[in-house]
Structures are given as structure tokens and as C-alpha cells.
Amino acid sequence: MEFSQIATIAGKEFWDRIRNRWVLAVALVFTAFALSIAYFGAAQQGTVGFRSIEVTIASLVSLVIYLIPLIALLLGFDAIVGERERGSLDLLLSMPITRGELLLGKYLGLAGALAFSTIAGFGLVGIVLSAQLDLNALFHYFGFMLSSVLLGCAFLSLAVMLSVFASDRTRASGMAIAMWFFFVLVFDLLLLGVLVVTAGQWGGEALPYMLLLNPADVFRILNIFSLEDVRTLYGLSTVFPPSLARPWLLGLVMLAWIAAPLAIASWRFRR
Amino acid sequence: MADISPAPTEAGNPVIFARGVHKHYGAIHAVDGVDLDIRAGELFGLIGHNGAGKSTMFKMMLGLIPLTAGEIRIDGASVVGGDFRAVRRKVGYLPENIVLYDNLNGLETLQFFARLKGVSSADNPRLLERVGLAHAAKRRVREYSKGMRQRLGFAQALLGRPRILFLDEPTTGLDPEAIRGFYAILRELRDEGVTMVITSHILAEIQERVDRLSIMAAGKVQATGTVQALRERMNLPLRFELQLAPGAFDTVRATLADLPVSAIEARDGGLALRCGREAKMKVLAALSSLGDLVRDLTVREPSLEDVFFGFSD
Incomplete structure (x- = not known):
């Protein structure tokens, strides 16, 4: 594996997103949402203004869990199938580059763009809020940003995998949307459904482990369990074994969610 | 297959060597037992109807798709496996209907591919001049005409002074003057000893220009030789x-x-x-x-x- 080849592809993907203002647009969306939530998140309760970092992060988590998977899937779904459909893939592959290097370069470039806009967008808000935050709160906010980047990277990895398997862009976009529905909307309902239908006979013990099968849930747990005040707001804490609720362990699960789809994509692309 | 070309000269060892090459897609035999010997410094034509197997053969010679059976060697080395990078640095490829990146300008396009090829970009302005695009170096490919894209694709194929060029329908979209300029460059390259394989469906264009050619039909090479030798053979x-x-x-x-x-x-x-x-x-x-x-x-x-x-x- 030649690093320079990966860097060339990654550099092009990254600068393409900078030049076409994709990074700027996404960062602005994140900034706007984060600011609105921080200052107007409690408007329903009749107050405005920044309340606490815990409540802000909890609200941001509920938003980001929908938004980032969607953005990541839209960013990556045509990474390979797009090149193939436009007809530029053969020329790329005629260069002294392996398919694995091309795939990894594409992924890293796109992940760089997504991470950059996430950190820039939420980081800006962090700076604005920093005057009102103590060190502990800043640490939690940083953890939220990091887990958001990981969430994006996991769904981007799934998107790149789709882009290798799909035969054309239209199908790839359909599969991306279906994947978003499944992980973000359907998965939790399905788990709950199984629990209710079997009256808790089946799945109760396994439930916390089942949640690890969804990177969006891993993200949610990561953020909720790092916040003492918020933990009690969610019923999850009563079923979630403390042995699993370790940030580094959940972080590793997230890394597995990044590595596994990429590995499958690479295997498929080489065939 | 009938090879009725003169016996290879001493200077003309095969640079591109194919033996018993097959490519099957299920029941479809896109390439069905092709042998080729293309010598150093030769301008070699590959002609055939659409679907005759030319492009598939090209892709296999470049190592883009695996062979069902047979062997291909470029300059003595396999295009797949351990030597593939060294082989590909010696090779330039202009695909049929080339697609480049609309958001890059001419110079940036060459720079991107030069990096992938691992060659210096210092020559890029001269390359653009050689293909007649010096005036459009800083213009985005989005604004290029079809002929300009084709010329930029050709400049891309020339990056790193390749020893072997694969040109798939290279004059598509070029006007007559540009076609003449294109073949003038091919003659210069041949004088420098570059081996070139070219496909074209415009037979009148190719017949005065190639040293030898193969006629492909139904996945097979039907005949190989100089245009004159083929004429005499067909009688x-x-x-x-x-x-x-x-x-x-x-x-x-x-x-x-x-x-x-x-x-x-x-x-x-x-x-x-x-x-x-x-x-x-x-x-x-x-x-x-x-x-x-x-x-x-x-x-x-x-x-x-x-x-x-x-x-x-």
C-alpha cells in the first residue's frame, strides 16, 4: 500500500468539497442549529437563553442523530458508483494505484471534509459558549463533537460500501435513503416491538447489546452516559449494564462500525 | 488467426504480448482466444465493429479487468500482480469518450494525474502546449468543448513520457485540423520509439497511418498485418x-x-x-x-x- 496514492485521492476529494463550498454549507448548518438549540432550546418551557451544557448537548444529540447520518450518506453514496457511471473510473484504475488505495483515499478525503465541517460548525458554537462553561462542561462538549465525527465517519463508511455494491447512482441513492430510515427511524422501533410483542420474554437481556448493532444508538449512548444529569432523563440507564457503558469501549464499537463496512467494500471492489 | 506480416525484425521484439486471451461474461465470449505481438516503436491499429472485443482487449492489456484465460505481458512483465505499478508507469491510456473532472482546470487535471503516476508536474505546461491547449490551461474543464477534453485526455496519456500508449478511439470529437495535428504528434512519438496501440472506427483515417493492424470480429483476431499485406491476402x-x-x-x-x-x-x-x-x-x-x-x-x-x-x- 502506497501512502502517497491514498493522499493524492484523499486530497482531491477534500479540496473538491472545500471548493464547491460543501464544507462551508454544512458547517453553517451545524452552527445555526447548535446556536438555536443552545439559546432557544428551552423556549417551550417559557425561557430563552443558554441554560446548561447538559441540556444543550442532550438536545443537540437528538438533532445530530438525524442530521449527521443523512449528510454522511448523501456525501458518500456515489463515491465509487459515481465515477463508474460517469466513466472516469477506468482512467483512475489505469494509474499505478490499487483499488484498495483508491477506496481508502476516497473515504479519507470525504471523512476529512465531513469531520472538518462538523468540528468547524460545532467548534464555533463551543467558542461562543466557552465563556459560560467550566472545564468539565467543555470536556463534555468536546466529547460530543468527537462522537459526532465518529458517527459521521461510521455512516460515511456505510455509504462508501453502498457505492461499491450499487450498479448505478439512482439505486445507490435509494439504498442510502433506505439505510437512513432503517438505522435512524426503524431500528429502535423494531427492538421495542420485539420487546413488547414477547412481553419482555425475548430480548430483554440482549437489548443493550443489540443497540450496539446501530451506530446511531452507540452515539446516543456515548453522549448520554457521559452526562450525569441527563442519564436519569432516559430510561435506558436502567437496562444498560455498567460494564458496557464505558466511553472507550463504545468508542471502539464506533471504530468497528467505521472499519467493517470499509473492509467489506474493499473486498467487493477488488473482485 | 492469420499473421501475414513480415517476420519480426531484430529491433522489433514484442512489447505487448498476448497469448490465448479469453474473456467470458457467462455465455458471452467477448474475447475468444486472441494472440497479439506488438513490437517496440510500432503504431498498431486494432479495428472492429462495436462489440468486436477491442475495448475489452484494451482493458485486459491495461489490467483493468481480469482474464478468463491466457496471458498478457507488457514489456516482459505482467500487468497484474507485483509489477503492476512499474508497468503502469510505462503506459499511457486515453479511454474512449474520456471523462475528466469538470471542477478542475487543465493544469490541475494534469497535476492530479501526474501525482498518481508519480511523475513531476514541471512538464505539464509544455504538454498542454503540445496538444494545443496552452490558452485554456487555467480554464475549468467544465468550459471545454468535446475536442478540448479529448486533447486534455491525450496530454494526460503523455504524462511521464510513457513507452507504450493505448489510445481508444482517440480522434472522437476532433475536427480535421486537430486530427492532423494529433497524428503529427503520434509520428513524433513513433520517432522517439514509443509503441502505440490505437483503435478507430474511421478506417480511412487509420489506413494510411498505422504500421500494422489487427481486424477483430466476434471476439477473435481475423487477420493481422500491414494494410497492404491484408489487401493482397484478401485479393x-x-x-x-x-x-x-x-x-x-x-x-x-x-x-x-x-x-x-x-x-x-x-x-x-x-x-x-x-x-x-x-x-x-x-x-x-x-x-x-x-x-x-x-x-x-x-x-x-x-x-x-x-x-x-x-x-x-
Whole structure:
């Protein structure tokens, strides 16, 4: 594996997103949402203004869990199938580059763009809020940003995998949307459904482990369990074994969610 | 396959070597047992109908798709496996209907591919000049015409001074002047010893320019050789076109009656006929014995198109 080849592809993907203002647009969306939530998140309760970092992060988590998977899937779904459909893939592959290097370069470039806009967008808000935050709160906010980047990277990895398997862009976009529905909307309902239908006979013990099968849930747990005040707001804490609720362990699960789809994509692309 | 080209010269060891190459997609045999020997410094044509297997053969020679069976070696090395990077640095490729990146300008495009090839970008402005794009170096590819994209694709193929060039329908979208300029560059490259494989469906364009060619049909090489050797092998009739003095038609026709000629037809002020290559000198002798009755004479060789249809049908 030649690093320079990966860097060339990654550099092009990254600068393409900078030049076409994709990074700027996404960062602005994140900034706007984060600011609105921080200052107007409690408007329903009749107050405005920044309340606490815990409540802000909890609200941001509920938003980001929908938004980032969607953005990541839209960013990556045509990474390979797009090149193939436009007809530029053969020329790329005629260069002294392996398919694995091309795939990894594409992924890293796109992940760089997504991470950059996430950190820039939420980081800006962090700076604005920093005057009102103590060190502990800043640490939690940083953890939220990091887990958001990981969430994006996991769904981007799934998107790149789709882009290798799909035969054309239209199908790839359909599969991306279906994947978003499944992980973000359907998965939790399905788990709950199984629990209710079997009256808790089946799945109760396994439930916390089942949640690890969804990177969006891993993200949610990561953020909720790092916040003492918020933990009690969610019923999850009563079923979630403390042995699993370790940030580094959940972080590793997230890394597995990044590595596994990429590995499958690479295997498929080489065939 | 019939290889009727002259015996390889000492200087002409095969740079591109293919033996028993097959590519099957299920029941479809896109390439069905192809042998090729393309020598150093040769401008080699690969012609055939759409679906004859040319592009598939190209992709296999570049290592883009695996072979079902057989062997391909480029400059003595396999295009897949451990040597593939070294081989690909020696090779330039211009795909059919090249697609480049709309958001990059001409120079950036070359820079991107130069990096992938691991060669310096210092020569890029000169390359753009060579293909006639110096004026558009800083313009985005989005604004390029089809012909300009094709020229930029050609510049891309020349990055790093490759020893071997694969050009798939390279003159698509070029105007006649650009086509002439393109072949002028190919001649310069041939003088530098670059080996080139070119496909084209414009047979008239290729026939005067390639050293040798293979005719492909139904996944097989039907014949390989110089255009002249293929003509002789097909033994297609030559066409004579005569300009006659007024009132000479019947006399000339009577003279030709005993000769092995066919398809005599009157044309305004003249006559056209066909005859086999072996009878050419006899016919010429008979016609020159007629003196002033024949005012002018043109002998046309069968075109590559005639040869092509002879082999591929």
C-alpha cells in the first residue's frame, strides 16, 4: 500500500468539497442549529437563553442523530458508483494505484471534509459558549463533537460500501435513503416491538447489546452516559449494564462500525 | 488467426504480448482466444465493429479487468500482480469518450494525474502546449468543448513520457485540423520509439497511418498485418478509372474483352472496371497500347473498409 496514492485521492476529494463550498454549507448548518438549540432550546418551557451544557448537548444529540447520518450518506453514496457511471473510473484504475488505495483515499478525503465541517460548525458554537462553561462542561462538549465525527465517519463508511455494491447512482441513492430510515427511524422501533410483542420474554437481556448493532444508538449512548444529569432523563440507564457503558469501549464499537463496512467494500471492489 | 506480416525484425521484439486471451461474461465470449505481438516503436491499429472485443482487449492489456484465460505481458512483465505499478508507469491510456473532472482546470487535471503516476508536474505546461491547449490551461474543464477534453485526455496519456500508449478511439470529437495535428504528434512519438496501440472506427483515417493492424470480429483476431499485406491476402479487385477520348468507348471495350476484367461500366467521358491484382500489368499494357484513346488512368487499391468487411463478415 502506497501512502502517497491514498493522499493524492484523499486530497482531491477534500479540496473538491472545500471548493464547491460543501464544507462551508454544512458547517453553517451545524452552527445555526447548535446556536438555536443552545439559546432557544428551552423556549417551550417559557425561557430563552443558554441554560446548561447538559441540556444543550442532550438536545443537540437528538438533532445530530438525524442530521449527521443523512449528510454522511448523501456525501458518500456515489463515491465509487459515481465515477463508474460517469466513466472516469477506468482512467483512475489505469494509474499505478490499487483499488484498495483508491477506496481508502476516497473515504479519507470525504471523512476529512465531513469531520472538518462538523468540528468547524460545532467548534464555533463551543467558542461562543466557552465563556459560560467550566472545564468539565467543555470536556463534555468536546466529547460530543468527537462522537459526532465518529458517527459521521461510521455512516460515511456505510455509504462508501453502498457505492461499491450499487450498479448505478439512482439505486445507490435509494439504498442510502433506505439505510437512513432503517438505522435512524426503524431500528429502535423494531427492538421495542420485539420487546413488547414477547412481553419482555425475548430480548430483554440482549437489548443493550443489540443497540450496539446501530451506530446511531452507540452515539446516543456515548453522549448520554457521559452526562450525569441527563442519564436519569432516559430510561435506558436502567437496562444498560455498567460494564458496557464505558466511553472507550463504545468508542471502539464506533471504530468497528467505521472499519467493517470499509473492509467489506474493499473486498467487493477488488473482485 | 492469420499473421501475414513480415517476420519480426531484430529491433522489433514484442512489447505487448498476448497469448490465448479469453474473456467470458457467462455465455458471452467477448474475447475468444486472441494472440497479439506488438513490437517496440510500432503504431498498431486494432479495428472492429462495436462489440468486436477491442475495448475489452484494451482493458485486459491495461489490467483493468481480469482474464478468463491466457496471458498478457507488457514489456516482459505482467500487468497484474507485483509489477503492476512499474508497468503502469510505462503506459499511457486515453479511454474512449474520456471523462475528466469538470471542477478542475487543465493544469490541475494534469497535476492530479501526474501525482498518481508519480511523475513531476514541471512538464505539464509544455504538454498542454503540445496538444494545443496552452490558452485554456487555467480554464475549468467544465468550459471545454468535446475536442478540448479529448486533447486534455491525450496530454494526460503523455504524462511521464510513457513507452507504450493505448489510445481508444482517440480522434472522437476532433475536427480535421486537430486530427492532423494529433497524428503529427503520434509520428513524433513513433520517432522517439514509443509503441502505440490505437483503435478507430474511421478506417480511412487509420489506413494510411498505422504500421500494422489487427481486424477483430466476434471476439477473435481475423487477420493481422500491414494494410497492404491484408489487401493482397484478401485479393480484392483493383479499380481502374479511365478518361477516354471522344468516341473511343467501344474500341477500348473491345480491347478489354479478352482480359480478365469485370464490371465494366460507362462513366461520363470514361469507363470504370475491376480486375484482380494478378491481371493488373496485363490490363495496363493493353490500355497503353491504345495510345491517345486513353487520356488518363487512375488505379485504386481496395480501401481498408473493403478489406475490413472482407475479413469481418
